Amino acid sequence: MPKQCIFCSIVAKKLPSAEVYRDSDFIIIMDKYPINTGHTLVVPTKHYDTLLHMPPDEVGKLYALIPGIARAVVSAVGADGFNVGQNNGIAANQIVPHVHVHIVPRFIDDSPDGKWPARRVAPPEELDELASKIRLKMNLH
Numbered sequence: 628m629p630k631q632c633i634f635c636s637i638v639a640k641k642l643p644s645a646e647v648y649r650d651s652d653f654i655i656i657m658d659k660y661p662i663n664t665g666h667t668l669v670v671p672t673k674h675y676d677t678l679l680h681m682p683p684d685e686v687g688k689l690y691a692l693i694p695g696i697a698r699a700v701v702s703a704v705g706a707d708g709f710n711v712g713q714n715n716g717i718a719a720n721q722i723v724p725h726v727h728v729h730i731v732p733r734f735i736d737d738s739p740d741g742k743w744p745a746r747r748v749a750p751p752e753e754l755d756e757l758a759s760k761i762r763l764k765m766n767l768h
């Protein structure tokens with residue numbers, strides 16, 4: 628584990644997160660600075676800096692999860708659509724250098740100026756509640 632990787636620490640449960648789900652391959656958590664309500668992250672438990680460091684079959688496994696998770700996220704928050712985003716490198720706005728996929732629910736008219744809605748700091752209680760709602764929609768466990 629690279630020193631001070633936030634996502635490795637969350638995987639190891641050394642840092643708290645609003646967790647939707649975890650297994651040995653990946654965790655699903657709520658983004659602490661959501662672009663929209665329900666902004667969810669899918670994070671492989673194994674550390675890779677970027678998608679280019681990750682074996683392609685693991686990339687495939689990760690992306691195979693996305694439609695099912697996105698369906699649950701959209702349903703949990705009543706969104707009209709969603710964006711899937713995955714940033715690689717500082718130039719691409721990758722804040723945490725550990726591969727993660729963003730699922731961002733979108734609502735009709737949430738960006739009248741055509742830009743991304745501004746990120747905000749979400750209270751932990753709100754994130755925990757959203758995580759529970761999404762978990763219920765996922766039909767896991």
Ligand SMILES: [Zn+2]
Pocket residue numbers: 629632633634635636673674675724725
């Ligand atoms: Zn990491």
